[in-house]
Amino acid sequence: MGSKGLELARAKMQQAGVDPVAVDTFAHYYRLLEHGETGMIPESTIEPHEMESLADVEVSDDVATEAIRHTAVIKLNGGLGTSMGMDRAKSLLCVRRGLSFLDIIARQVLHLRSQYDATLPLLFMNSFRTSADTMAALARYDDLPVDGLPLEFLQNKEPKLLAKGLLPASHPKDPDLEWCPPGHGDLYTALRGSGLLGRLIEAGYRYAFVSNSDNLGAVPDARVAGWFAASGAPFAIEAVRRTASDRKGGHFARRKQDGRIVLRESAQTLPEDLEALADLEVHRFTSTNNLWFDLQAMSDALDARQGVLGLPLIRNVKHLDPGDPSTPEVIQIETAMGAAIEVFEGARTIEVGRNRFVPVKTTNDLLVLRSDIYDLGRDFVLDQASDEVPYIELDGEFYKLVGDFDKRFPEGAPSLREADSLTVDGDFTFGRGVRVVGEVALESPSAQRVAPGTVLQGDGPADG
Incomplete structure (x- = not known):
């Protein structure tokens, strides 16, 4: 038996119909939290990480074309844009000429399908708050869905935990506020739990390209696909040089203990290490959150771990109602999908141009x-x-x-x-x-x- 808080949280998730593997994954992180795990990565345990640049890599047209024809595209689309005062999917924001993020993403993919004679399925990982609006907006693109595959799958949800006592939070006035997404590291759990990972492999796809829907620079580029395929790596992340605007953001490093590449987020940095985090000469590269992974390698890793990939914990402290600081403090258990880079031996990073990293956060x-x-x-x-x-x-x-x-x-x-x-x-x-x-x-x-x-x-x- 677990603690009272964990048992109550489990029961709440099961009653809400949350996928059993997602419940087990939550329980894994709850226990870490309960035992004082903070997910911090001290500066003393890492060293700077260098990498090759896409500009210096040769990729033949044949290799690029073959790779993109075996790639599936996944867009993370769970964000509501609440920090900008929105209450629906941020990707519905108008960007240009009356086109939203979703319009431009759909048209990018449709153009690439034509250019490379590729199936290139497009899948959106929506949250329970973004699904309906997103699917309504995409309905105008009759040729976007690929036979046998859905346009969306849902990320999981988990209870917010009271900072005092780690019990599931209650908010009868708006029960939706009792729940939160588990961070974008839930991607792997949701892919497996929905059966979509297996379906993609059975349909003959070898690679997945994943990016945020608010980053229109993240096009499923055939040249990058070719580089990834030729590398033989199980997992890779595109990186850019950090600039002044990235000083407070995450960065890549190598763990001294085993030489694995790690991605350290600001929330995983000790107060005494914040100066090192901000040093652009020491830690020179940040993640674009543009990921490539081998579908079979991911499936094997998840099977070996009973569905729990074991990404580093991120302990996110917020108010139960983010818009009301008088509500109790809660802990949201989160993971970052880029942190999966440390799970895979032989994982790679590659420096790309800043044009592939155009996120809209503000x-x-x-x-x-x-x-x-x-x-x-x-x-x-x-x-x-x-x-x-x-x-x-x-x-x-x-x-x-x-x-x-x-x-x-x-x-x-x-x-x-x-x-x-x-x-x-x-x-x-x-x-x-x-x-x-x-x-x-x-x-x-x-x-x-x-x-x-x-x-x-x-x-x-x-x-x-």
Whole structure:
């Protein structure tokens, strides 16, 4: 018998119809949590990790084509965009020309199918909150589903645990708030539990390419598929050089004990190691969350572990109602899918261009994506039109939520191709055709309007 908290959590999950393997996986992490496991990775246990670059790799067209024809594409689509004030799938946000993330992803895949004469099935891992909206939005693409395979599978859910006592939290006013997703490391459990992993293997697919739906740079590129196939690796992650904006984010390293590649997230970093985490010269690469894995190797690893891959624990402390700090503190047990890299001997990383890593986590990112920094071609692939992506910092009081953000850019985003940075401190509404040149900082204690056609240059507006 387990502890009272674990027994109550198990019963709650079983009553809700959660997959038995997901319940066992939750129990594994509950016990770790109960015994004081924090998931921390001390700086003293790791060393910097270097890697080859895709730019230096030769991949023949034949190898690339063969690899992409045996690849399945999985998009993580469980996020609601709550940090930006959304209550539905973030991937429904409009990006360009009336097209959402979902529209562009669907069209990228359809174009690649035609280009390579590939089946290239597209599967979305939705949460119980994003499924209905997502499937309704994709219904217009009649040719997107592949015979014998679903367009979606659901990630699992687990109870939030009260920080005091580790009992399942209760919120009768909104029972949905009692549940949380187990982090994107649940991908492997959900693939196996849904039977989809086995179905993909039986249908003749060898590789999976996984990425976040809010990263439109993550196209299932045939050249990367060819590199992965030729490497013979069971698992690989695309990486990019860290920049100033990545200082607080995770990074790759090698574990001194066994030489395995590990992915250390900021939530797994001790307070005394935060300076080392932020050192871009020491830890130079961060994960794009673009993953490739051999389907059979993943199936074998899960079978050998009775379905529990054993990824490092991430202990995430939040409030029961994220929008109400008066509600009790809860612990959400999470894992990161990229952490599976340490499970597989012979796993690889490869440096790719920043154009394959265009995540939208804030409205700062959304402004860049909606601007002219990227061209959207007939293949629906983002093509970076400027040498560097400018640094954007919008006043959180006026721009953090999508609704407020949209009101302040009613005629569309300004041109950012000539911008180095744009910092907005205050309430500014932008007219049509505004251009930002160089390093621009706007500040005002009262609401302001930037007139149509204005060129913002240096410390203020310049004549167009």
